[in-house]
Structure formats: structure tokens, C-alpha cells
Amino acid sequence: MTAPPTQPWPVPRERTTSTAAKLIVPSLIGALVALALGIYGRVHSPTGVAINIAGFSSPGTVKSWLATGATVFAIVQVGSALVMYGKIPRVTAPEWIGGLHKWSGRIAFLLAVPVAIHCLYALGFQQYDTRVLIHSVVGCLFFGAFTVKMLILPKRGLPGWVLPVAGAVVFTLLVVIWLTSAYWFFSTFGIKR
Amino acid sequence: MKRNTPLITLLVGAALGVILLVATMLATPSSALPASYSAATASPAPSSPAPAESSEAPEQSAEPSESSAATPGQSSTAPAAAPSPAPTRTTPTRADFAGRVGGGGGSVAVAVHGDKAIAYVCNGSTVEGWMRGKVENGKLTLTGKNKAKLTASIHTGTVTGDVEAHGTDYSFSVSTVSKSSSKSSGLYQATAVVQGKTIKAGWIVQDDDTQIGSLEIDESGRTAVTAPKLDVATMTARIGNVVLHAVPVSGVTGSGF
Numbered sequence: 001m002t003a004p005p006t007q008p009w010p011v012p013r014e015r016t017t018s019t020a021a022k023l024i025v026p027s028l029i030g031a032l033v034a035l036a037l038g039i040y041g042r043v044h045s046p047t048g049v050a051i052n053i054a055g056f057s058s059p060g061t062v063k064s065w066l067a068t069g070a071t072v073f074a075i076v077q078v079g080s081a082l083v084m085y086g087k088i089p090r091v092t093a094p095e096w097i098g099g100l101h102k103w104s105g106r107i108a109f110l111l112a113v114p115v116a117i118h119c120l121y122a123l124g125f126q127q128y129d130t131r132v133l134i135h136s137v138v139g140c141l142f143f144g145a146f147t148v149k150m151l152i153l154p155k156r157g158l159p160g161w162v163l164p165v166a167g168a169v170v171f172t173l174l175v176v177i178w179l180t181s182a183y184w185f186f187s188t189f190g191i192k193r
Numbered sequence: 194m195k196r197n198t199p200l201i202t203l204l205v206g207a208a209l210g211v212i213l214l215v216a217t218m219l220a221t222p223s224s225a226l227p228a229s230y231s232a233a234t235a236s237p238a239p240s241s242p243a244p245a246e247s248s249e250a251p252e253q254s255a256e257p258s259e260s261s262a263a264t265p266g267q268s269s270t271a272p273a274a275a276p277s278p279a280p281t282r283t284t285p286t287r288a289d290f291a292g293r294v295g296g297g298g299g300s301v302a303v304a305v306h307g308d309k310a311i312a313y314v315c316n317g318s319t320v321e322g323w324m325r326g327k328v329e330n331g332k333l334t335l336t337g338k339n340k341a342k343l344t345a346s347i348h349t350g351t352v353t354g355d356v357e358a359h360g361t362d363y364s365f366s367v368s369t370v371s372k373s374s375s376k377s378s379g380l381y382q383a384t385a386v387v388q389g390k391t392i393k394a395g396w397i398v399q400d401d402d403t404q405i406g407s408l409e410i411d412e413s414g415r416t417a418v419t420a421p422k423l424d425v426a427t428m429t430a431r432i433g434n435v436v437l438h439a440v441p442v443s444g445v446t447g448s449g450f
Contacts, residue, residue, distance in 0.1 A: 060431060060434075061433055102198070105202070106202050106205075110205070110209060113210045114213055116210065117210050117213040117217065118217075121218075123422065126422065129317055129318060132419075147203060151199070153199040154197060154198075154200070188418055188432075190388055190433075192434070
């Protein structure tokens, strides 16, 4: 996907593209995604209302449960990744662990998207207190970081630390988002549907 | 093709986002905003340059030179409340004051309606308090739950004094809020019953449209949290399954007294 810098002599491309060169374009795209979300959230004047999803009492509860779902699947992500990398003693990776990792990630991401849309459309990027500011910033960063991870996943020949670091960053950002939103919501107003 | 599944995941997520955004936009046309409260401090819907609210109290006397300029053509971005208004009567009978406390750690709003006054101080989080009391010879003495108290005096469009809530002391000097019909600055309150508890939210909206609000989580008023954002266009705020409907607390109109 990356166009490598023109080489003065012909060489196999896969070998000579440095780690930095492989990461730069995905990182730039991810940064643009985060920036675009933040700018939209800041510029668009929040409506305070948005469509609701059936079965829940309010947008706040819908978002809290969707975010909690995404976080649970993200925990599955970390667990399955640890198994795949052989970091859990006495556990050998079963055949289906790759599928579990991929699908838990896809579901977590798809659960997070409606939450983000509601945040951006109805509430916007806000900074009226610390929790809200952290949530706004990290919310934008999360989708940027996720984009980076998805774009570097298919790349071959990356150092072994790249994917674990990217995954850890994405997971950490999601947990911060959850703590500053759903956890705050449930602990303030009680756990309800 | 197998290598590109992460990209497909991304694109599916992006497509889902776009679909939801479009569906949301179609479901919430800007003209569908509920009618705002008729008080002078309620703001018109942002999409329509609303006609001038006609409920400005004729008795208003805090800033006679400024209040007559509250026309619909007035720029909504102009900071209207001049900090040094022309000398006038030292005891306005009806006026609303709001501003930040000394040090900027919170806001205070005072609504004076005849010989009565209501005040609210909050830091947008755990420190806040509602107070009521009397106005005598330009002196305010207000008290509230949990030993909240405010003592202040009114001079030429400014209220200066001290306020204490939840054990925190602030000194302040705040001016009258803008009376332009395009502004929503002022004090707002909302109450609701959530899980058997009466919660009460208060918001102070400044002339520059910044707002700060706290929410008492039960009737005792001992514990407060950050209030959800007040949408000044719809005068609502949402927490969980509860939509809080805010009403202005205004000495000018008498709302909330």
C-alpha cells in the first residue's frame, strides 16, 4: 500500500521498506481520522437529541450498554491475543483462537460506532469538566488508533512489538473512554436498562 | 484478498457510521426543536432568527441604557453586559446577576425580585448550593441547605460579596447578565425524580455562552455531581431515561420565585 521512496537500484520491495516507512502512512491516516472526528465534534453544533434504539430507556443507557459491550469484547481481544502470543502458561492456542480474536474485535468496533456517532452528533466535543474533556480527546484518539491498527495488520515484515503495542494502545484508550462515560453513568445513576 | 479483511472491517464501520449519521440527521430536522420557554432568558432555536421575546419586564431598572438596545438585530456575539454600567439606582428591584467567583473556580448567579432573592453557586462538580433570602437596603442575606450562605451588597449593576457552600468559601463581584433576547445567559434549574430520589440541577450560563452546572443527587443536597450539559436551545438536559426540563430562575421575570 505504501509507495516506497524511489530506490537508486532495484531491490525486492518487501525487504527494504523500513519499519518507519511502513508505519508512517497508516499513522498519518489514523491521525487524520482522529482530527476529523474532533473537528466535526467541535464545529458541528450539538443537537442534544438523536434517534434512539429500541429496547432501552434513553440514549444514555443505550450508549452505556453498547460501550460496556465493546469493552467486554475488547477484554476478549486482550485475552485471545495473550493466548495467541503464548503468554499464558500451560495454554496452547487452539485452532479457533484467531477467529475469536478477529470476530471479537469486529463486534467491539461495530458496537462502538453508534456510540461515537451519537456523541459527535448530539453532544459534540466538550471541555466543561475534566472527565468530559478526557472523554472527548480519547474518544477521537481511539478511532484514529483503531484505524492505524487495522491498516498495519496486513503488513508483512513488521517487528514483533508493533502489533502488541498498537493493540495495547487501542485497548487502553477504549478502557479510558468506558471509565469516563459508561462507568461514570452507571455509578452516578445506577445500573439500568 | 484475505490480507485485506482489517480494511473491510474499517470500511464497514465507517459505512455504519455514515448510515447512522444520515439516519439521525433525517430523524431530527432542525425545525423540530421544541418550543422554548417563554421567559426572557430562554434562547430561540439556533436555526431561526426568532422574533424579539416580548416578555422583558417593564420594571427593569438595572441598566436602563442597555436594556432598550435588546433588539433582534443585535449581534449575538457582542458581549452585552458592560462591567461598568452607567450610574443608576443602587437597589434595582428586579435584576439578574451572574459571573465567575474570585479565582475562577466556579460561578455564582443572583436573581433579585423585589425584596426577595435567589442565588446559586457551583463549581460544576461537587461544590454547589441554592440560597434564598431577603434584600434590604441593597444588602443580600441568603441561606440554604447544608449551611450554605451568601452575604452581598448591590451597587450600580454589580453584586459584591461572599458565598459559602459545602464548606467552600468564595468571594465574588458579578454584573447583570445580558438582556438581549438572543442570549440565554442566566440561572436555570431543573428537578426530577430518579429512582425515588428528587434530584435538582442548576446551571449558570454566562454571557459568553459558557455554562457550568451541578446536580444534587437527592433532596438533602449534601452530594452533588457534574450536571449534564444544558441544551439552551431546547432547555433540556438528559440523564439516563430522564429528560430534565430547565426553567429560568430570573428576578426580571419572577420565574422561579
